[in-house]
Amino acid sequence: MAQATHSSGPHAHELRHADGSWRYTNRLAHEASPYLLQHAHNPVDWYPWGPEAFEAARREDKPIFLSIGYSACYWCHVMEREVFESPAIAERMNEGFVNVKVDREERPDVDDLYMTATQMMTGRGGWPMSVFLTPPGARGPDDPGLRPFWAGTYLPPEPTFGMPSFPQVLQSLSQAWQSRRQEVLEHADRIAQAMAEHLGGQDQSGPLSVELVEGVVDPLLRHHDPVHGGFGGAPKFPQPSHLQLLLAVQRATGDERIAHAVDHTLERMARGGIYDHVAGGFHRYSVDEAWLVPHFEKMLYDNGQLVELYAQAYAQNPRGPRAQLYAHVIRQTCDYVLRQMTDATGAFWSAQDAEAQGREGSTYIWTRDEVERAVGEPDLATLALRLYGLDGEPNFRDPHHPDAPPAYVLHLVQPLDAVARELGIGEAALEEKQRQINQRLKAARDQRPQPATDDKVLTGWNGLMIAGLAQAGSELGEDRYLHAARRAAEAILTHMSDGRGGLYRVMRQGQAKVPAFLEDYACFVHGLIQLHRAGAEDAPRYLDLALQLTRAAIDRFEAPAGGYYDTLKGQGDLFVRLRGTYDGAVPSGNSQMIHNLLDLYELTRDASLLDRAQHDLQSLGGAMQQQGLAMTHTLGALWRAIELAPQRFRPAAEPTREARADGQVMARPLTVKVEPQRVELGQEPAELRITLRIEPGHHLNAHQPGEPGLVPTALELVNSDNRVQLEVDYPAGQEQRFAFADRPLSVYEGQVTIRARLRLLPPQASGAADVKPGLLLRYQVCTEDACLAPQTIELPVTISLAPWP
Numbered sequence: 001m002a003q004a005t006h007s008s009g010p011h012a013h014e015l016r017h018a019d020g021s022w023r024y025t026n027r028l029a030h031e032a033s034p035y036l037l038q039h040a041h042n043p044v045d046w047y048p049w050g051p052e053a054f055e056a057a058r059r060e061d062k063p064i065f066l067s068i069g070y071s072a073c074y075w076c077h078v079m080e081r082e083v084f085e086s087p088a089i090a091e092r093m094n095e096g097f098v099n100v101k102v103d104r105e106e107r108p109d110v111d112d113l114y115m116t117a118t119q120m121m122t123g124r125g126g127w128p129m130s131v132f133l134t135p136p137g138a139r140g141p142d143d144p145g146l147r148p149f150w151a152g153t154y155l156p157p158e159p160t161f162g163m164p165s166f167p168q169v170l171q172s173l174s175q176a177w178q179s180r181r182q183e184v185l186e187h188a189d190r191i192a193q194a195m196a197e198h199l200g201g202q203d204q205s206g207p208l209s210v211e212l213v214e215g216v217v218d219p220l221l222r223h224h225d226p227v228h229g230g231f232g233g234a235p236k237f238p239q240p241s242h243l244q245l246l247l248a249v250q251r252a253t254g255d256e257r258i259a260h261a262v263d264h265t266l267e268r269m270a271r272g273g274i275y276d277h278v279a280g281g282f283h284r285y286s287v288d289e290a291w292l293v294p295h296f297e298k299m300l301y302d303n304g305q306l307v308e309l310y311a312q313a314y315a316q317n318p319r320g321p322r323a324q325l326y327a328h329v330i331r332q333t334c335d336y337v338l339r340q341m342t343d344a345t346g347a348f349w350s351a352q353d354a355e356a357q358g359r360e361g362s363t364y365i366w367t368r369d370e371v372e373r374a375v376g377e378p379d380l381a382t383l384a385l386r387l388y389g390l391d392g393e394p395n396f397r398d399p400h401h402p403d404a405p406p407a408y409v410l411h412l413v414q415p416l417d418a419v420a421r422e423l424g425i426g427e428a429a430l431e432e433k434q435r436q437i438n439q440r441l442k443a444a445r446d447q448r449p450q451p452a453t454d455d456k457v458l459t460g461w462n463g464l465m466i467a468g469l470a471q472a473g474s475e476l477g478e479d480r481y482l483h484a485a486r487r488a489a490e491a492i493l494t495h496m497s498d499g500r501g502g503l504y505r506v507m508r509q510g511q512a513k514v515p516a517f518l519e520d521y522a523c524f525v526h527g528l529i530q531l532h533r534a535g536a537e538d539a540p541r542y543l544d545l546a547l548q549l550t551r552a553a554i555d556r557f558e559a560p561a562g563g564y565y566d567t568l569k570g571q572g573d574l575f576v577r578l579r580g581t582y583d584g585a586v587p588s589g590n591s592q593m594i595h596n597l598l599d600l601y602e603l604t605r606d607a608s609l610l611d612r613a614q615h616d617l618q619s620l621g622g623a624m625q626q627q628g629l630a631m632t633h634t635l636g637a638l639w640r641a642i643e644l645a646p647q648r649f650r651p652a653a654e655p656t657r658e659a660r661a662d663g664q665v666m667a668r669p670l671t672v673k674v675e676p677q678r679v680e681l682g683q684e685p686a687e688l689r690i691t692l693r694i695e696p697g698h699h700l701n702a703h704q705p706g707e708p709g710l711v712p713t714a715l716e717l718v719n720s721d722n723r724v725q726l727e728v729d730y731p732a733g734q735e736q737r738f739a740f741a742d743r744p745l746s747v748y749e750g751q752v753t754i755r756a757r758l759r760l761l762p763p764q765a766s767g768a769a770d771v772k773p774g775l776l777l778r779y780q781v782c783t784e785d786a787c788l789a790p791q792t793i794e795l796p797v798t799i800s801l802a803p804w805p
Contacts, residue, residue: 009081033103035071043090057135065097068129071454072297072351096174118151147188206621229265240305241633273409280332296361297354307468346487353451365407374444459520466527474534518589521553562619583633591633669695681760682802702733702746711780
């Protein structure tokens with residue numbers, strides 16, 4: 001269980017009296033969130049987000065320091081130990097600011113709002129998020145305040161790697177508030193206006209066609225890592241929405257390229273260290289491109305979506321060569337959730353921490369001696385070393401504790417069938433040996449300090465896990481998974497209904513609070529629909545409930561132009577009503593709502609549901625055209641809608657971005673032109689000119705922007721299979737000063753030209769598959785006050801390879 005815990009940080013001795021009692025206790029001690037409770041004994045005079053904090057800021061005329069994080073966040077723990085547990089730093093925080101803590105999982109709306117501010121002001125984001133806000137009343141009695149004027153993420157106690165220290169930031173912003181208040185307020189107003197336009201904009205409509213989907217599938221395939229699977233390089237995330245879209249397209253088209261990309265990715269994830277081979281479940285992401293070393297936190301939303309994804313892949317090819325691996329992953333992950341992440345009510349908890357006793361991954365890593373002692377039997381221990389990669393060099397060094405000895409993250413070096421063939425035994429016999437190894441390793445691992453569990457229940461995340469369990473139970477014939485999914489759904493309906501036809505978002509220890517957001521309704525309805533489809537007991541009731549809650553969501557969140565807001569109307573603590581479309585770690589509420597409408601239409605044949613889905617898709621057509629890879633779950637809904645009612649969707653009138661004949665990519669406020677558009681690589685290198693035309697009032701971060709974390713303008717070669725070498729001459733940027741940066745930044749303005757050379761290299765192996773290289777451009781457009789989201793576009797150039805001489 002998660003609780004207020006403190007490791008032996010540098011200030012631990014200052015937090016308790018001689019008798020061991022706490023020296024400090026703040027308002028967070030009265031909260032239910034495990035993350036907030038972790039900070040209840042900081043010397044910082046923390047407030048939870050709410051009217052009491054806002055009134056204190058108004059009364060004391062102090063800016064608000066807003067710190068947002070979550071219980072499983074490693075760097076949140078680091079900043080707490082280094083900064084928020086320091087009485088000296090806390091004294092300065094309390095003197096100059098009203099300090100507010102938010103659990104991003106309880107209040108995703110607050111997190112989304114100020115993450116947008118952080119990305120606009122710094123070009124990057126992450127947690128812990130550190131944002132400074134104007135207090136209510138700063139412009140007069142009717143001013144609600146809460147406008148951001150400075151933002152960052154982790155800030156150290158001392159200046160480090162070009163980052164200012166947190167005390168320096170406190171001093172600088174306190175002085176600015178006292179001596180340059182009007183300038184601060186005007187800057188906050190500009191940022192707030194930019195955020196309102198970005199987050200609440202209604203003009204996202206556009207034509208719908210299958211080309212929108214095809215225009216994303218091809219770049220996904222080009223960006224597929226042919227060695228390790230997945231998309232792009234390190235860090236590498238599972239990205240279920242990408243893979244579900246590809247599965248849907250492959251199911252309809254039979255495209256073997258897609259089948260290979262999906263199967264390859266699922267296999268490599270299942271064999272990598274991102275997967276917990278001993279006890280089941282996926283960690284959040286891998287820090288490398290090979291899925292080897294994870295960031296060790298485990299999130300319910302990841303595991304729910306991945307169980308459903310593997311079950312869909314299994315259903316698509318139940319007799320395929322990887323079906324047995326997929327079934328193993330599904331069962332082991334479901335069993336992990338039922339064993340370690342289940343509340344007494346039957347609902348599911350939200351997360352497990354990345355660290356134990358201040359050491360990231362310490363529960364999960366091994367030495368050879370530890371494995372041999374845990375397994376015991378010499379032959380079995382030797383097999384364990386071989387299976388899990390401990391017969392080679394160690395693959396893990398703790399980056400936060402460089403003096404710690406090297407260790408191993410367990411991963412399957414080879415598929416089990418290949419190992420069985422080499423050992424001359426049957427695959428079933430090898431699987432039994434692996435089961436015995438895992439059983440003994442888990443028994444030993446259970447004796448170690450365990451990561452904390454965030455034992456709050458979130459409605460939306462439970463919906464994702466319910467859907468995964470329901471599909472797993474259906475595909476594998478496991479009634480216990482269907483039973484667990486049904487029990488969790490009943491727990492939400494019993495304990496988290498608000499009595500007015502709606503839902504709450506959060507429950508902990510039987511107490512529910514926070515009105516549910518669009519995400520909660522959409523994801524929970526998805527779980528109910530999957531229970532119905534799986535034939536769970538009382539299945540027709542779940543369909544009726546899904547219809548009722550969908551209508552409730554439409555009533556509460558409907559946007560005038562189509563689609564949905566993320567938040568309820570009239571929330572006074574937000575200065576813009578959010579309308580998110582980004583399909584990230586969790587699909588957007590908008591995309592999942594549309595999928596639900598299509599499911600309900602399939603099940604009821606009520607044409608009004610299909611009408612609503614089409615209307616909602618239409619309202620997002622322009623966003624899909626512009627954002628593409630950031631909306632793959634929405635594009636998956638569009639693909640389904642076209643399959644269900646092809647007569648409703650005509651081809652797009654405009655050519656796709658890649659199809660333009662003039663060699664230009666229009667991505668305003670940026671235009672990109674490539675010359676030449678076709679090159680054939682032989683003995684001589686090929687020269688390319690990439691001309692960037694940037695509209696007035698905007699700039700790009702240069703290739704070397706001069707500030708860590710900013711997104712540089714950069715070219716990337718993809719799908720080359722090490723046959724092509726890319727050399728790039730980036731132009732020098734112009735140095736300029738901006739309000740959000742402490743030192744000049746290097747930027748591109750007007751028109752700049754990047755020159756690139758491509759060289760053909762000898763093949764590394766004979767008989768290699770055809771290679772079709774492509775070029776991607778990564779960039780971020782900014783104005784004087786704010787930055788747009790980073791973009792990656794595929795350049796319109798065809799690269800062909802001559803035979804190697």
